[in-house]
Amino acid sequence: MHAVIAWSGFLGAWLLVAGPLFQAAVELDAQEDRRGGLTRVARQTGRPRLSPWWWLLPPVAYVLQRRRQRQVRQQLFDALTPEELEGFVEFTSVATGWALVAAGAFFIAVKETYEVAELYEWPIGVFVGLLVVMLAACAANTVVRVRGAHDLLETKAANRSPSATTEPS
Template structure:
């Protein structure tokens, strides 16, 4: 009985480790985005690279190379139209986003392990593991979306 309780607690704890970075990243990126408001018009006026044809994904290394090349050209264009300070703010925004993505990804791996151990302890079939994982992902996504208010909203 105690072992079952501990496994359920580890399951919930693992998924809370996923929810925490998602909420914190949203808060930090909202704050960062308010500093980028002056940059937004310039970035939107700069034409992004055209989308790569889906056919290139039949050859993934080529598709990745072409995508990176297009992105590098776009960044070079942005460097021409933005000031050094604006580029620094934009780079910081993306660095914060990448850092929180890494934290949330690591937490998701821990949560998957805890979910697997719970389902194994309960002697569930594999579909039980996947159903519980899907439920946790949907619950976290739904709660995160339901509690989010845009910083510019008046409600």
């Protein structure tokens, strides 16, 4: 019975990782039109690059990089319309929320994976390998499902295009 409970916790925890990853991809994909303004403004504003030589003094390079990032972010925000800024805030809020949910679920999945590995006395390499495989499976599930949905919609749109339909004579 202990093994059934351990495996149930393992599977449940990884479903909790896969779910938020998929939901985040779906919701962020749906907000694609709200990202348009940010993309436009990002192309218009240049991103000054930090010279790689500064990384010989990492603390100085870090401070300079942070200053440049703040300047670029302020330029972006100044160039956005109020509607575009609202869309950006909503987009980042959704992304942050789902990232936190997925991160929390991942930590639960680490614990549950360790419980299974401990139950069978697997070496640490098997535990780490299982973490990598399960995380890759969760990511692959999201990619395959989102691409499949896009392909289905594109196929449906192509079949409905005026060139694809023929009038009966």
